Structure formats: structure tokens, C-alpha cells
Amino acid sequence: MPHSFDIAALGEAMLEFNQTRPGEPQYLQGFGGDTSNAVIAAARAGARTCYLTRLGADWFGDELMALWRREGVDAGGVERDRQAHTGIYFVTHGEGGHAFSYLRAGSAASRMTPEWLPRERVQQSRILHVSGISLAISDSARETVLEAMRVAREAGTLVAFDSNLRLKLWPLEVARQTIAQAASLCDYFLPSVEDAAALSGMHAPAAILDWAHALGAPQVVLKLGAEGALASDGRRRERIAGVPVRAIDATGAGDCYCGNLLARIARGEDLFAAARYANAAAALAVQGFGAVAPLPYPREVEALL
Numbered sequence: 001m002p003h004s005f006d007i008a009a010l011g012e013a014m015l016e017f018n019q020t021r022p023g024e025p026q027y028l029q030g031f032g033g034d035t036s037n038a039v040i041a042a043a044r045a046g047a048r049t050c051y052l053t054r055l056g057a058d059w060f061g062d063e064l065m066a067l068w069r070r071e072g073v074d075a076g077g078v079e080r081d082r083q084a085h086t087g088i089y090f091v092t093h094g095e096g097g098h099a100f101s102y103l104r105a106g107s108a109a110s111r112m113t114p115e116w117l118p119r120e121r122v123q124q125s126r127i128l129h130v131s132g133i134s135l136a137i138s139d140s141a142r143e144t145v146l147e148a149m150r151v152a153r154e155a156g157t158l159v160a161f162d163s164n165l166r167l168k169l170w171p172l173e174v175a176r177q178t179i180a181q182a183a184s185l186c187d188y189f190l191p192s193v194e195d196a197a198a199l200s201g202m203h204a205p206a207a208i209l210d211w212a213h214a215l216g217a218p219q220v221v222l223k224l225g226a227e228g229a230l231a232s233d234g235r236r237r238e239r240i241a242g243v244p245v246r247a248i249d250a251t252g253a254g255d256c257y258c259g260n261l262l263a264r265i266a267r268g269e270d271l272f273a274a275a276r277y278a279n280a281a282a283a284l285a286v287q288g289f290g291a292v293a294p295l296p297y298p299r300e301v302e303a304l305l
């Protein structure tokens, strides 16, 4: 059966309030939520996409619905909840880079359950993308993500998983066990090197790749930030050099990487070609402000390549 979508992403989207200057109380309103960022990046890269989540019946939720409409992301798998709000978060900037502060506990997305999951959209997609953030936000969201991964595997939908470790959301020991379980259910494991080091206790990128494959992930891309990426299909490994850029805000750069990688894989590129394309896309994304606004289009990525 032909797929209706190249990529379905499942998770929590939020409104973003991003500090425009360190130490000053001025915030630019944008959009975030790692899997939503990734699916928008994929849509801008030309993929047919859909997003699966729950939103409050509030203004924040209306804004996110309008965003996905503008970006061409199908939101038929989004449910509105009259009893719960849409999550929001603040990004502040300081010496150590950016930091997130959340107002999301009890959000509509955190109330997703396996019974709610729009299974047919998972089954109708070539690739399902999920992350560690949705594993962390509530027990029922974790069960929903794991169920979506199982549904995808049964249907032959490929599964991509970004650990996106946020220690404000859960303790490291719990994250280690749950992320290991999710990595064992995925086809593409796409952690940042910081996440992978915290989860594995290892530091050398080559050893981290071995650890990731040992969890059961056949294809792994380790995102190295400004240093580029390291991709492995279990037989071959390729180091992709970072692109020198003047970084303004790295919020969502890893999501940009995932969305572009998956869009290129859905077009038929191999892991390594897709990883090189995504590396250039993520380098462009850090040159703008916020998680969504600076996500690039193919003509910009091709010009950089």
C-alpha cells in the first residue's frame, strides 16, 4: 500500500518565549517542541508530513494549529482537550548556552494515552519520529510513544528516535532505562553526543557508537553540534565535519538535523548522504533565533553544500 505520509512525528508541541538578550526580560514568541520542530524541518525539506499530539482548547493551541497549516504539516491527528492547557516554555541565554524553563506539567499532550494514538497515521507513514521528551512528560505519554513504536514496527514503518535528554523532566537513572528500551525499538537512533555521554557514561564518539548499536539500533547518527556528526550503519562509519558558522541560538538545531535527515532518507538517500545534508541544514538553523523560524529550505542548504 502506498504511504500517505513520508514522516509522522509524535510528541508535545509548545509555544516558545525566547529571550532576545541575555539578562534582559524581553522575549520573542515562537514555537517549539522537539518533534514538532523536526517535522516542520522535514516539511520544509519537501517531505509529506503529519503531526500527532494533543493540545489545549486555548490560544496557544490555536497558534500551533495555524503554524502546521502554514507549514503544510497535516494536523488531522491532533486532538484538542478542553480540560488541559497547551504547554509553553522560556529559553534564556547565558554563559553556558541556552536553558529551558517549562510550564507544561498537566498539559494536554502529557494526557495522551495508547487508546488515543491515531494508529492508522503511524501505519500510513514511511517513518515515525519520536523522542525522549515525550517518554519523560508522563507515564501515559511514555506508554503511548512505546505503543506507537510497536505499531510502526508491525506495519513496516521505520522508527527514528532522538533521545533529547532533558533532566528537568526526569531523573537520569529512569531516563537511562527507558531510553535504552526505546533505542532497542528503533531503526535510526539520533542522539546528541552530550545525551549519549550522559546516558552511556562514555566519552569517545567511537565507543558511544558501539554502545548505541549494542542497545539494538541498526543505524546511528551521533550529533556533535559545531563539530558535525558521526554516522554508522553498523558496517561503515563516516565522520561529517562541522560547518563553521556564527551561531546565534542553537535551540532546535538537533531537531532540524533529525527532520532533514529523515526527509532525505524518505526520498531514498542513504544514511551518509542524508547525514551530510542534515549537517548543513543544522548549521543554517543555528544562525537564526528560536526553534522554528530559522529552519532552512532546500535552496539554502544546497547553496551551503
Ligand SMILES: O=C(O)C(=O)C[C@H](O)[C@H](O)CO
Residues within 6 Å of the ligand: 031, 032, 033, 034, 035, 037, 089, 100, 133, 166, 251, 252, 253, 254, 255, 291
Ligand atoms: O525541551 C523541550 O521539551 C522542547 O521541546 C523545547 C525545544 O523546542 C526543544 O527542546 C528543542 O530541541
